[in-house]
Amino acid sequence: MSRFxxxxxxxxGAARLGRMHTAHGAVDTPAFMPVGTxxxxxxxxxxxxxxxxxxIVLSNTYHLYLRPGHEVVAELGGLHRFMNWPGPIxxxxxxxxxxxxxxxxxxxxxxxxxxxxxxxxSHVLTPEKSxxxxxxxxxxxxxxxxxxxxxPATREQIAAAxxxxxxxxxxxxxxxxxxxxxxxxxxxxPFLDLREQSVREITELxxxxxxxxxxxxxxxxxxxxxTVRRTAAMLPEDRPRYLMGVGKPADLVQAVDAGxxxxxxxxxxxxxxxxxxxxxxxxxxxxxxxxxxxxxPLDENCPCEACTHYSRGYLRHLFLAGEILAxxxxxxxxxxxxxxxxxxxxxxIAASRFAELRxxxxxxxxxxxxxS
Amino acid sequence: MSRFxxxxxxxxGAARLGRMHTAHGAVDTPAFMPVGTxxxxxxxxxxxxxxxxxxIVLSNTYHLYLRPGHEVVAELGGLHRFMNWPGPIxxxxxxxxxxxxxxxxxxxxxxxxxxxxxxxxSHVLTPEKSxxxxxxxxxxxxxxxxxxxxxPATREQIAAAxxxxxxxxxxxxxxxxxxxxxxxxxxxxPFLDLREQSVREITELxxxxxxxxxxxxxxxxxxxxxTVRRTAAMLPEDRPRYLMGVGKPADLVQAVDAGxxxxxxxxxxxxxxxxxxxxxxxxxxxxxxxxxxxxxPLDENCPCEACTHYSRGYLRHLFLAGEILAxxxxxxxxxxxxxxxxxxxxxxIAASRFAELRxxxxxxxxxxxxxS
Numbered sequence: 001m002s003r004f005x006x007x008x009x010x011x012x013g014a015a016r017l018g019r020m021h022t023a024h025g026a027v028d029t030p031a032f033m034p035v036g037t038x039x040x041x042x043x044x045x046x047x048x049x050x051x052x053x054x055x056i057v058l059s060n061t062y063h064l065y066l067r068p069g070h071e072v073v074a075e076l077g078g079l080h081r082f083m084n085w086p087g088p089i090x091x092x093x094x095x096x097x098x099x100x101x102x103x104x105x106x107x108x109x110x111x112x113x114x115x116x117x118x119x120x121x122s123h124v125l126t127p128e129k130s131x132x133x134x135x136x137x138x139x140x141x142x143x144x145x146x147x148x149x150x151x152p153a154t155r156e157q158i159a160a161a162x163x164x165x166x167x168x169x170x171x172x173x174x175x176x177x178x179x180x181x182x183x184x185x186x187x188x189x190p191f192l193d194l195r196e197q198s199v200r201e202i203t204e205l206x207x208x209x210x211x212x213x214x215x216x217x218x219x220x221x222x223x224x225x226x227t228v229r230r231t232a233a234m235l236p237e238d239r240p241r242y243l244m245g246v247g248k249p250a251d252l253v254q255a256v257d258a259g260x261x262x263x264x265x266x267x268x269x270x271x272x273x274x275x276x277x278x279x280x281x282x283x284x285x286x287x288x289x290x291x292x293x294x295x296x297p298l299d300e301n302c303p304c305e306a307c308t309h310y311s312r313g314y315l316r317h318l319f320l321a322g323e324i325l326a327x328x329x330x331x332x333x334x335x336x337x338x339x340x341x342x343x344x345x346x347x348x349i350a351a352s353r354f355a356e357l358r359x360x361x362x363x364x365x366x367x368x369x370x371x372s
Numbered sequence: 373m374s375r376f377x378x379x380x381x382x383x384x385g386a387a388r389l390g391r392m393h394t395a396h397g398a399v400d401t402p403a404f405m406p407v408g409t410x411x412x413x414x415x416x417x418x419x420x421x422x423x424x425x426x427x428i429v430l431s432n433t434y435h436l437y438l439r440p441g442h443e444v445v446a447e448l449g450g451l452h453r454f455m456n457w458p459g460p461i462x463x464x465x466x467x468x469x470x471x472x473x474x475x476x477x478x479x480x481x482x483x484x485x486x487x488x489x490x491x492x493x494s495h496v497l498t499p500e501k502s503x504x505x506x507x508x509x510x511x512x513x514x515x516x517x518x519x520x521x522x523x524p525a526t527r528e529q530i531a532a533a534x535x536x537x538x539x540x541x542x543x544x545x546x547x548x549x550x551x552x553x554x555x556x557x558x559x560x561x562p563f564l565d566l567r568e569q570s571v572r573e574i575t576e577l578x579x580x581x582x583x584x585x586x587x588x589x590x591x592x593x594x595x596x597x598x599t600v601r602r603t604a605a606m607l608p609e610d611r612p613r614y615l616m617g618v619g620k621p622a623d624l625v626q627a628v629d630a631g632x633x634x635x636x637x638x639x640x641x642x643x644x645x646x647x648x649x650x651x652x653x654x655x656x657x658x659x660x661x662x663x664x665x666x667x668x669p670l671d672e673n674c675p676c677e678a679c680t681h682y683s684r685g686y687l688r689h690l691f692l693a694g695e696i697l698a699x700x701x702x703x704x705x706x707x708x709x710x711x712x713x714x715x716x717x718x719x720x721i722a723a724s725r726f727a728e729l730r731x732x733x734x735x736x737x738x739x740x741x742x743x744s
Contacts, residue, residue, distance in 0.1 A: 040697045043696040045677075067693060068685070075665045075667070076686065082685075295447070311454070313440070317440040317444075323414065327696055
């Protein structure tokens with residue numbers, strides 16, 4: 001079997017249904033990738049991930065490089081065996097975490113110098129190093145190292161990041177000889193002409209898939225700006241398109257509508273641990289007193305373990321008592337919500353009814369965001 | 373079906389094989405009860421408990437009374453439904469936790485006044501209140517309220533506790549009308565004559581089962597003193613005997629040898645969360661550097677989820693990274709160890725080979741305690 005292929009099987013407007021084949025199995029797109037930062041999606045097993053509907057997981061190169069170290073993971077048989085996930089794995093380049101988590105960063109054309117947030121030790125992440133680490137991990141999809149200016153940046157800074165991202169992508173392309181494939185990343189911030197330049201330069205390198213990076217996340221308002229929408233449309237139709245770090249449920253719907261195929265975000269898992277749950281009735285803050293003696297399931301429309309076996313009153317109790325089981329059940333629920341949402345979108349595209357579903361979902365999600 | 377029955381099916385020396393029937397199912401004895409303090413055995417689901425081999429769980433009246441409140445549990449259908457455990461549940465009286473956790477305790481013949489360790493609120497636990505709370509929870513086996521002097525106590529204090537325990541046991545016996553049965557508790561500390569007095573007074577009240585309380589736990593040296601051994605022998609042969617809060621694996625073996633049928637202890641679950649794991653090779657401290665790249669399972673003789681799917685290197689990584697999955701897998705492993713140990717003892721009694729197994733286990737466990 002070849003390392004990688006992607007086939008579009010249906011399209012509805014710009015929304016695409018597809019199937020991505022990797023050395024560790026197939027992924028139906030549009031797909032959401034749960035985030036397993038340190039070689040585990042927090043609080044759940046890989047068997048539970050599968051039951052939630054996950055077909056692919058993302059893991060973070062930066063964290064695994066620092067702890068336990070990519071050599072250790074390689075000695076233990078690679079990341080798939082290490083974490084007991086036989087399916088496809090995508091790893092990021094480590095760059096985003098260096099820019100957002102590490103101390104004392106210094107970027108130059110060679111790479112990024114930084115100090116570990118774990119123990120303060122000094123490291124250099126270069127395009128070559130990122131590819132080496134992701135190869136050791138055994139990723140099915142490795143991401144090239146890009147420069148993603150953190151926070152608000154000037155046009156000049158973003159233009160420089162686009163140039164450097166192209167330069168680094170070329171070096172990644174040259175050295176990568178891992179077990180999977182490497183995807184390119186487009187930068188350019190909110191500037192459409194810089195996005196165009198980045199798309200042109202990165203697609204010239206002919207990667208089997210492309211990501212849209214540098215999209216502001218965690219801020220109020222729509223994540224899927226016209227620029228992102230138009231950037232997605234510039235990317236080759238026959239390659240998967242990945243919108244990194246996105247997002248809220250409404251963002252996913254809008255991005256699929258813009259022709260995006262792949263997503264990852266910590267929101268379902270992080271919110272779960274904070275007691276914020278996504279349901280068909282809107283967001284639920286489980287610690288609210290109104291749930292104290294509530295015998296109903298969190299969401300009567302949800303088939304997950306939490307909704308099948310437990311009451312809201314019990315989930316609230318577990319959360320307030322600080323019990324690990326709260327994090328487990330909430331994570332299973334939120335992942336089921338996200339992965340079911342993706343599945344509904346895939347069915348709607350297949351049935352040529354995506355626009356209807358999109359309007360229905362965005363209408364309801366807008367109302368519910370206000371409630372929460 | 374009757375609320376409760378107990379039948380001995382084999383005996384080997386003083387060690388007894390039995391079957392205890394409750395309104396929520398049967399329990400093969402000698403049995404170990406995992407501790408579900410706040411309505412969950414920490415880090416695991418009840419389905420996992422079942423897979424680990426648990427037939428009965430213990431829950432703590434004190435904790436559930438304070439949070440979420442026994443009325444809330446009752447409104448939500450009782451503890452079995454609340455925590456999704458359809459099997460037998462034993463609850464303690466709340467007394468031990470009041471004596472060990474609560475602030476500003478004041479004991480008199482009426483009961484114990486105390487302040488909640490959760491929010492400082494004032495409460496009174498009386499024999500009647502304890503029975504009321506355990507009835508609301510729906511326990512299959514409720515424990516009478518006893519006085520258990522914490523820490524080192526004089527003979528005079530222990531003698532007074534024996535008297536008060538008898539007085540309270542009588543009041544519990546009179547008011548209990550719950551869905552299950554109430555067990556009596558014998559006190560008397562290390563004084564054989566006080567134990568004899570307590571056994572005489574408590575058994576006169578004719579409970580369907582008896583516990584030996586006030587056994588010092590968590591201290592070095594053998595838990596199963598000659599006094600405990602002789603106290604067990606004084607209890608009626610046709611009723612289950614429960615050694616509360618015990619203990620280490622070697623303690624369980626010695627206590628079964630003394631004719632004890634029921635145990636509970638936080639050791640397997642608490643140690644799991646601290647990274648101390650029980651294996652057929654002795655105790656393992658998973659954070660040790662020697663396990664860093666160790667591809668072997670924690671215990672190649674163990675059929676649990678942790679040992680089937682994960683390497684020592686991965687478990688060490690999860691533990692050092694503070695991942696919830698470490699607590700989960702370690703808890704499943706340690707409970708499997710404890711519950712398998714009980715099963716081996718039951719088979720040995722049935723096969724009239726308990727003495728052999730006891731000597732083998734105690735020999736190996738002694739060596740291994742020294743290693744750890």
